[in-house]
Amino acid sequence: MNIAEKVIKIIFDEVYPISGQSFRQITQLVEYKTIPKNEVFIQRGRTNSSEYFILEGICRSYLVNPDGDDIMISFFQAPAVLSPHITRTKDGLSLLYFQAITDLQVAYFSEKALVELMIENQEIRFFANTVLLDELIRKVEKEIGFASLTAKERLIRFRAVYDGLENKVPHPMIASYLGITNISLSRLRRDLAEGKRN
Amino acid sequence: MNIAEKVIKIIFDEVYPISGQSFRQITQLVEYKTIPKNEVFIQRGRTNSSEYFILEGICRSYLVNPDGDDIMISFFQAPAVLSPHITRTKDGLSLLYFQAITDLQVAYFSEKALVELMIENQEIRFFANTVLLDELIRKVEKEIGFASLTAKERLIRFRAVYDGLENKVPHPMIASYLGITNISLSRLRRDLAEGKRN
DNA sequence: GCCAGTCATTATCATTTGTTAAAAAGGGAA
DNA sequence: TTCCCTTTTTAACAAATGATAATGACTGGC
Incomplete structure (x- = not known):
């Protein structure tokens, strides 16, 4: 197993571990590529028919509203x-844009191939279902945050969930993620640094 | 086709129309029940293994936070x-509570049976995938609202999406959905009634 | 190393939203 | 109807967040 495959293995073990045989069915499909920092590698409104593993780096999904804001x-x-x-x-x-925030190493493969594999292979079906469920859970967690937490509490939770990301990602992106302006984010950062947790 | 099946047909036609043969595979599975107003028919932390069609009435999904707030x-x-x-x-x-807000008529069937049907029947697989995608899209729409709209704009959008619901559902539920207090909701309702759209 | 451009912080003031409490309006049962 | 209970609205004040503008800090290219 090369390094890239080892990272894929880590991802599977994290999400839903599968047998070596099923794992090889996946690794036989994947191709690799490097995506430079800032490149938008999936465009809203364009065709894309791949699934992706992020092996190295940070990226984001986003939209642009009519005012041009991310x-x-x-x-x-x-x-x-x-x-x-x-x-x-x-x-x-x-439906979304996906952009590399740092240089990115990805493995990708055809979503159609995955659908075929899912039909015949229960392990891969369970893996895919778990990925889907995790995606939903993250969204529900975010929903809960917006419905029940102040911006300051949302920032505290963000730090817990996305450990270290605050120092690797432009603040306007984090602010938009939290549903506030980057000026407000800066203020909350100062308040928290001063120990004001309420 | 009885009335209940006609409603199920309306749902399929709305989401992803399927052949009469596939439709009968579904209707052979379903059972019906009435759920009285206010009943919590799915409890967080408990087993539930059904899929549901809501044939008549209004219901909601929700959580309770440590303070006891919905x-x-x-x-x-x-x-x-x-x-x-x-x-x-x-x-x-x-993961969630589901509660009847009005008296409810539902059709329900085993989620396991659906998984089996999805494996062999492409139409039903596509239908289920479309339901899943619609669920995601609604969540992303809500995410976008929180990231880019004021509470007043979210209320305006809520009225457009959930036409008439504002008069059928207790306001604290709507307020929580919008991420504000019911007092703020009342204020926004007054502002909008007075024509203050900004 | 310097400069230009981007990004983050700070300050000030306006606006929005939250909190608490009280009043008004609505709905169901006898 | 009338009464009681729940829901919604209003008021007054506090706190949080937004907008605009200016300052300071960082970074990449030359």
């Missing part, structure tokens, strides 16, 4: 699975 | 599909 949806920190194709695609077209 | 997640207005089992269940246990 709307942050999710962060992905290697090692991680990108949002499954089915959850980010409608009528074959991507 | 956290609204979603509303369901007949005719509609309830959140799919896989998106609301972890390790066999429900």
Whole structure:
């Protein structure tokens, strides 16, 4: 197993461990590529038919509103699975932009191949279902935060969930993720640094 | 086709139309029941292994935080599909509460039976995938609202999406859904009634 | 190393939202 | 109807967040 495959193995073990045989069915499918920092590697409104493992680096999904502002949806920190194709695609077209925040190493493979594998292989079906469920759970967690926490509490939770990301990602992206302005984020950072937790 | 089956047909036609043959595979599985107003018919932390069609009435999914406050997640207005089992269940246990807001007529059937049907029947697989995608899209729409709209704009959007629900559902539930207090909701309702749209 | 451009912080003031409490409005049962 | 209970609205004040603008800090290219 080469290094890239070892990272993929780590991802599977984290999400839903599968047998060596099933694992080889996946690794036979994947190809690898490097994506330079800032590149938007999935465009909203364009065709994309791959699933992705993030082996190295940080990326994000986002939208642009009519005013031209970015709307942050999710962060992905290697090692991680990108949002499954089915959850980010409608009528074959991507619903979101995905951008490399740092240089990125990814493994990718055809979503159609995955659908075929899922039909015949129960382990892979369970793995894919777990990825899907994790995606949903993250969104529900975020929903809960917006419905029940102040911006300061959301920042505290963000730090707990996305450990270290605050120092690797531009603050306007984090602010948008938290549903506040970057000025407010700066203020909350100062308050927390001063020990004001309420 | 009886009335209940006609409502189920309406739901399928809305989400992803399927052949009469596939439709009968579903209707052969379903059972019916009435759920009285206010009953919590799925309990967080308990086993639940059904999929549901809401044929008549309104219900909601929610959580309770440590302070005892309800956290609204979603509303369901007949005719509609309830959140799919896989998106609301972890390790066999429900992640959310589901409660009837009005008296409810539902059709329900085993989620295991659905998984089996999905394996052999492509139409039903596509239908289920579309339900899943719609669920995700609603969550992303809500995410976008929190990341980019004021509370007043979220209320305006809520009225557009959940037409008429504002007069059928207790306001504290709507307020929690919008991420504000019911006092703020009342204020926004007054402002909008007075024509203050900014 | 310097400079330009980007990013983060700070300050000030306006606006929005939350909190607490009280009043008004609505709905169901006898 | 009338009464009681729940829900919604209003008021007054406090706290949080947004907007604008200016300052300070960092970074990449030359």
